[in-house]
Amino acid sequence: MHIAVCVKQIQDPEMPTALLRVDADTNKMMLTSSVSPVISPFDEQAVEAALRIRDALGEARITVLTLGAEPARQVLKAALSLGADEGVLLSDPAFQDPDSYTTALALSAAIGKLGDVDLVLTGRQAADFDAGVVGCGIAELLDIPAITFARDISVDGGTIRVQRVIENGHEIVEVASPALVTISHEIGAPRKASLRETMRAARKPIAVWSVEDLALEAAQTGALGARRVLEALYIPSRDIECEFQQGASAREMAQNLARRLYQANIL
């Protein structure tokens, strides 16, 4: 079985939001040198899902793909250190500043080029722009079925079985491969890279593919091919003055709060 996992390099979502700054000229989030970029957490869980499938089957080939400039190679290395077999870096000046559509277009072309992929995994959304479009976009462009928000996934023969999160519960769905599945955080914590895998990862291959390698036109990709325009990016202010309740004891503070909620007509 060949599993392709699409991952994205983002700024660490755990970083304090006070460090976020927008460059008003470019409408981009400014990079903060004190915080290293990471693999988007849902994508890391997609890598974990692939590894669990391989653990269960005993054998599977896992290819990790990312779209980005040279520094994005780091997330491929991180995934290889977790146990993935090979990486593909989609890197070309023409790929710069993509939207969800041109990202999906490049990734689907790359998966098409890999040729024999049985299962494509992505995170449910990237933890920076939270759009959640690329996964289903890839499936549409490849014309394969997609299942979103997986909290569990298993493979039996050619059948992929997924528990998918829905409002107030979950449903179990099945599909024959090839298919795409987006992974939700309910799947659980990803494993940590072992020293052994990290050592091995240094010898695993990472291919670098350009627009030409994917048989795309530059005008179709990146910012040129994008179907949306980013008009503005900003950090809204929502700080308000908090009235802290004082008191000599927990009881006194609690009583003051209860009284204030009634005085302010909130209750």
Next chain:
Amino acid sequence: MSAPGGVLVIAQAEGGALSELSREMLALARRLADETGGMVEAVLLGENLGDSAGDLIAFGADRIHIGDGAAYTAYLAEAWMPKLIEVAADAPPAVILIGHDTMGADLAPRLAIRLGTTVATACVEAEFVAGRLHATRSCYGGAARETLSFKTGPCVLTIKSKSQAALDRNNGRKGEIVPLAADAVQTRVRIVERNVSAAAGVRLETAAVVVAGGRGLNGPEGFKVARELADLLGGALGASRVACDLEWCPASIQIGLSGRTVAPELYLALGISGASQHMAGCGGAKTIVAINNDPTAQIFKSSRFGIVGDCQEILPPLIDALRVLRDAKDS
């Protein structure tokens, strides 16, 4: 300047009635259509839809495409897509609005790509600026916002629950109803089993008061106390992702970016630090009250009232005090 075409709402029904989020989308659709000069159309697929068509008209739609039948018992993208494409191609809208829930988030990207366009997901605002639709949405875990416009049409948007206020029901409104054949479609994905729990207590999305617990509740016992407080206030119980991941409470009550979105009158955050991913789900609350033992917790920056202290110590006397005040008010 006005853009041509109408606004199409992909509506949902729950238990034979139009969903709250669909009503909210109709209000937005009405506002946008008044600018484009187009019509508000809605498409509704499901089974046993009752008088949802009447609801759609009363809440702002001009023309309804309705498919009621066993083919649409449960949502499945592949089963619904051909019918939605048929409706969208029949009367190409300028804008398509879809609710941002597990159905809409699953459906919208596919529909958009299929229609040769793209989607702005989880939008909180949409308006025409110089004839172009501008959609605003949260990003960076709710810490930032972006405004997008479209180079392709139709503009497909998924709309966040509680971001729009529904119009008042107007039973005098007139509308046209177009029945759709509920054709069964051969799908590649097959639903084997569906487990939906009737959520206990008051529904989170519609509750006037939400009591939400986080790591500071210290375990399942803390959630029992939080539940007692929620019941006392006639509210619903919610939780942070950490508390759900620790299995102190069901995952279905998670509030935040990857959980539910609530906008109650009062949001009581108990032992919740207020990470932006959590605030993305409760930032619309009218008043936030926080109890947290860390005076520097982010949550206090969004709170009108706060107590710095341990929930275990504060909650029992708080429940006592609120009960006394409620009884005094009632008598």
